[in-house]
Amino acid sequence: MTNLLDLILEAHGGLQRWREATTIRAHGSMGGLLWTLRGQQGILATADMTVEVQQQRMVYEGFTGPGLRGVFTPDRVAIERRDGEVVAERPSPRDAFAGHGPQTPWDELHVLYFAGYAMWNYLTAPYLLTRPGVVVAELEPWEEPGETLRRLRATFPDAIATHAREQTFYYDAAGLLRRHDYAAEVLGGTPAAHLCEKHETTSGLVFPTHRYVLPIQEDAQVLLEPVLVTIDLTEISIA
Template sequence: MAQSKPERPDLLNAVLDAAGGVDHFEQVEWIEVVANVSGAFWSKKGYPKRRLMTGYVDTKRPRVVFYNFGAHLDEPHLRWIWTPKHLSVERANGTVVLSRSDPSKHFEGHVLSTPWDDLDLLYFSGYAVWNYMVTPFCFAWPGMSTRELGEHTEGGGETWRVLEVTYPEDFATHCRVQKFYYDHQDRMRRLDYTVDVIQGSGTVAHYVYDEKTVDGIVFPTLRRALNVVDGRPTGWSMVLINFHKIAVKGPEVRPNL
């Protein structure tokens, strides 16, 4: 008599548990990251020499503060502050050097070859880093919607489960509907999206590697974004992000975010 297959747990719950658990992540107030950013994409936007930058990611609200940001404005000790609705670049004494409200509207009509200014770079980098640090735990937040799709067979024959995530309209992210791929241990291996701030950008296949567990929370430390051409990811990196440091902090220690 054929044995029935064991019932699988709900994919979202399995993914959250595998990443460290929602209850555990809720104790995290902010995350410090040090990342080296490179890849062909930055030259297209006018920033061919990205470098090591430091960011402080607020996990309770969408806000990131960067230092050593690697933009054209290169004064020492500048604070590059990202929120979805307002960007600000400040000196140590609080003087505002640059600012922009409703920054997403500044991308209207932008294509891949459209040069960016420093605040465009800040908006894109801010929402991207914030998303990467709060994923997958943000999937359990109010307004988020998830559903499991059919299995995906990756090159090399690996079979991954696929979670489709629909974000609220006011959530700052690459695009409203994204797909996340998970291996047999419910660990993320890839995500697919388009980039709303770049018209006609096409689908991006974004792979993650080299997981590190930091105070019980699992983070990928290497990210590689590839263009998808004819349904297949290309072999060269549009964006490569190497996290040299990820540190999580609770409410007892909080920077000036």
């Protein structure tokens, strides 16, 4: 691990605490232009999430209706009843985005795959960066008005469902995540900046609880609009 990654892990609770965690539960809300463009406005206005920390799996309770849940894994997404009866499912869900344009409508299973892998990545970071096959390297610092952010480039293996193989994370002097740049492949590869605020500590782990995604220019400068995605998290608990 790099010295920067050591600092980051310690700032977010420490590697040992992350290794001990099995699930992260959070209540939240997601908004932004993306859902409207895909014909799914409001689908995650209320989101109850359970993330499995040590494997890539997460569940959205109440997904699309009372008594239902959305289950994400990299190889399959499914909407189920609480007794496990399958209402709808899709194997190889990433393949279902092939040929999509910027405003191609999504169905509920598209949403489940995108929001499933995205929130699993967000809620398990920075522990995510220690997983087998992930390669990290520190880049030159990034200058913001009145502040210098350290940057870490991460290259992900195919085994992890994520936005893109290469992503850049920005951290403040305390080692807290402030920005995360990627070009989501399932959205056509347009670069965006995912900004992180309001860090809170829960059971020893630290999470940004207010997040929003904005487009960026070729020089990586952030544009102020449109707001593509918003994420607000509350009631986080760890088991």
